[in-house]
Amino acid sequence: MDFPEKIDIFGEIKDTIQTTQLVIKSLVFPCRTNGDGNRRWTVEINPDKIVLSTSSEKKSQILDISGNDAGDKESKVIIRLPEDVKLPLQCTGVKWIPGEGIEIMLRLRTLNLDHIKPKKSGKCWDFLVNPVMCDISYLKQHDAKLICRNCKTKLNKKRFKRVLELPSEDWRDGVDNWLCHPNKTTKDIKSRVLSPQSGDCLASDIYYLFHPDVLHTKMLQLDSVPNYTSTENKRPASAVHVCCKRCLSLLGYAHTSTEKLSAVRDAEYFKLYKCSVAAQSPSQTIKPGVVESFEELMSSYFVYQVNSNSAHRFLLFADDPDRPGDIVALIWVLNTNGRIVYNSSPPSETMKAVVGKERTITTLSHPIMRVLYKECFGINDLVKIWLKDITVHNLAMPYKLCLQLLQILVSHTARLPKSVQTVDEFRAAMLPIY
Secondary structure, eight states: OOOOSSOSEEEEEETTTTEEEEEEEGGGSSSOSOSSOEEEEEEEEOSSEEEEESOOOOOSOEEEEEEEOSOOOOOEEEEEOOTTEEOOSOOSEEEEETTTEEEEEEEOSEEOGGGGSOOOTTOOOOTTSOHHHHHHHHHHHSOOEEEETTTOOBOBSSOOSEEEEOOOTTGGGGGGGTSSSOOHHHHHHHHOOOOOOTTEEEEOSSEEEEOGGGBOGGGEEEOSOOOOOOOGGGOOSEEEEEEETTTOOEEEEEEESSSOOOSGGGOSEEEEETTTEEEEOTTSSBOTTOOSSHHHHHHHHHHHHHHHHOOOEEEEEEEETTEEEEEEEEEEEEEEEEEEEEESSOHHHHHHTOBTTEEEEEEEEEEEEEEEEEEOSSOOHHHHHHHHOTTOEEEEEOHHHHHHHHHHHHHHHHHSOGGGSEETTEEEEEEEOO
């Protein structure tokens, strides 16, 4: 799903309350501000379109907004709405945002909720179905290969004996509730490290754990990151970045309980991220349901966590051997049931569509989640509050992936109108649901 770099027409549709906030940037107006003359713009709202013009004799509800323009020719812009968006012939509010354009608040007439699940074959689109279980089900039924996403090098040398699901990253926080009172048993459980046995593949939301005997270790090599001995979070004593030997792309980590890891063959298990490796069927096609990009992986992760586990706030931190526990950002997923309406053409193509006095702009809609985020490279008062809150979930990834996730969120923020880019001290982004 590729949005234009800049969105000229932006609408956030909230299905639960049947409203939409529509922002039409001034550059799509038939009368742009380029002179000292006065000109009255009219906005005509129809069930399937919105018409911007310099004059109108129709008797439907018309909203008048004053502006400046030197020209005296009449022009018209027709903004056609997607089929699943139907607006009433009325609105609940309209205002002019300086330097931005018109903001219109509208009530939805009808709802078509079929858009919420994108129609792609082979995917587990039920929000309450664990995507990890879909992953495991495929790996158990098919003799799938594990490959590097970048260069397609085969990484596994034999079929997995077992493919099991890992618990959530916060599973240790609930151990004290397993028994009526804390004792030696709960302490022993907390201190354990979940590691795969011979022939095992353990699947999490965003990574796999593999036993070395199932991988072609000759296809892997250690990165030149110094070993780091850590006792925090009950991590193994040593973990080193591991890369694909052919293309040198970062795949994950090699772990060992010893104080030094000098060769790939000495690793006790490997932690490889789904955005770097993929399962492939014998027919040489990527397996159904597999994520196609890091953005899609994180989108599906947030959707499942919100809808199944009621997890809305996440503490993003790095788990690199040389910077363990470095907090990168606070992420707050407000909802996953919204939609965005946007122009189908990039701004340059939209401007080229002007022909004479009238032009038509088509719009599309796509399900999105509204995400608030705040970069915090360090500990501050807000981070301390989130660290103490048991409803906040930990999201640990390599520092490089943390920055990549931030870059994705920032890029989606930059596409939005400035009036909706921030909420209090947080930035806002509309992350597509794939």
